[in-house]
Amino acid sequence: MTDVLELSTDVLVIGGGPAGAWAALRAAKAGADVVLVDKGYCGTSGATAPSGTGVWYVEPDTTARERAKAGREALGGYLADHHWMDRVLEQTYSNMDLLAVEGRYPFPIDPSTGKQIRTGLQGPEYMRRMRTWIRRAGVRILDHSPALELLVDCEGRVRGVAGYQRHEHQDYRVSAGAVVVASGGCAFLSGALGTNVDTGDGALMAAEVGAEFSGMEFSNAYGIAAAGSTITKTAYYAYATFFHADGRVLEGAGSAKGRSVIASTLRNEPVFAQIDRADAEVQRRMRLGQPNFFLQFDRRGIDPFTDKFEVGMLAEGTVRGTGGINVVDDDCASSVPGLFAAGDAATRERICGGFTGGGSHNAAWAMSSGSWAGIGAARYALSVGRGATSGLRGAGTVGLRNPVRTGFAADDVVKAAQAQLIPFDKNYLRSGDRVSAALGELESLWGAVRSDLGADPAGRMAARQAAAITAVGRWMYHSTLARTETRGMSKRDDYPELDVTQHHHVLTGGLDSVWTRTSESVGSALVAS
Secondary structure, three states, rough: OOOOOEEEEEEEEEEEHHOOOOOOHHHHHHHOOEEEEEOOOOOOOOOOOOEEEOOOOOOHHHHHHHHHHHHHHHOOOOOOOOOHHHHHHHHHHHHHHHHHHHOOOOOOOOOOOOOOOOOEEHHHHHHHHHHHHHHHHOOOOEOOOEEEEEEEEEOEEEEEEEEEOOOOOEEEEEEEEEEOOOOOOOOOOOOOOOOOOOOOOHHHHHHHHHOEEEEEHOEEEEEEEEEEOOOOOOHHHHHOEEEOOOOEEEEOOOOOOHEEEHHHOOOOOOOEEOOOOOHHHHHHHHHOOOHHHHHHHHHOOOOOOOEEEEEEEEEEEEEOOOOOOOOOOHHHHOOOOOOEHHHHHHHOOOHHOOOOOEEEEEHHHHHHHHHHHHHHHHHHHHHHHHHHHHHOEEEOOOOOOOOOOOOEEEHHHHHHHHHHOOOHHHHHOOHHHHHHOOOOHHHHHHHHHHOOOOOOOOHHHHHHHHHHHHHHHHHHHHHHHHHOOOOOOOOOOOOOOHHHHHOEEEEOOOOOOOOOEOOOOOOOOOOOO
């Protein structure tokens, strides 16, 4: 191994998806020197880059925006905050204008009005332009350079990261005045398109410095996909009819309010779909909006509008759930000084409550929270200064410093964690007894991970991913047990009704000992778990 690459900057951004790119851009525009590190290649990795995505973009009309806010409140269990929704709608509108003008994004033109249509983005083009844009702004990008741990000073403030450059086979350490975690959510390596880098690494690093999480019970998102496919374009299945294996219509099944019917049926038999309720114009727009959705069918000689095809469901965890690092102010600062969070790494309860989906609100949240975190991190960093790398210590724990042990590998940990996190009857069709049993297995697994999971330098990324997936699962299930009701996407068979006395957020954190408590608006006493 060569010598460690030592760098110093004002703002260090972890993650090169939309949230990280907007954070880097806004921090640079605020006068900060910025370094961005990405596990993959900034501009192509993550869930947005290979997909078409809608955007929660609403013209600045009071009636239209009030209608837009009301549209998701009931689905989210009335946990969203109008202050945050208003801010996101305004920031998204501003960012999309900036993307059109300065980012030079080629929005399509509405032939009837002559105006640009800004309600969606093509992921490959969007992220290609974001990479070019932030480089033009002076951001230094370290591709294929996963962050492995946060660096803290003697006062416990986050002051940088340490990681590994996979292609150069070289460690790096970057001291910084502030760090933005925009590393994405955690989809448990389920195979959903673009989520292979979304393994909860940022959440693990944040927990190691004492950050708290919110809404982790709302992390059981599952997307519908054609059997054997990775593409979870669930919105398209709103136009589908679902069928039993024998051809009978599967009553009650749907993409919005009928996924539990699909999940229940899949435990016993295959389920088929046909997108038979899309007229010719909708079909045309679908193909333009998500070409890769149809590529899988075209290659197999299937017309999804006229032919039935088998479907399954892929876990998407916090990527399309709403749980994540809790943000404590309008700058998206975490509860730890010097640490900011954005995008899927941060909680989206503020704008979605307990329910969201692909694109739309998530896309708007990524660019908005990324902007606020970048500006806030720049302001903080320029006030405290960068500091020296030599005075910092690594906060990382599991998977970093244990010796390598034969017979206990990261792949084994991932498989064991997935066995508790991916099955429908444990994480989607929830009941207290099944969740408790799955949590017990994860707690035992964590003990083994804590004491036995080690790796050589090149294997540390896989070890940290395995540890992070396990940790996210534990926070998720502890939070699920703390919410004894059905609200948002957390549906409990043993508590099937919404409980008005639980109109609060559930916070969680901790590594070896996980804690939960309700949000301060209703009390901050710790809940036994």
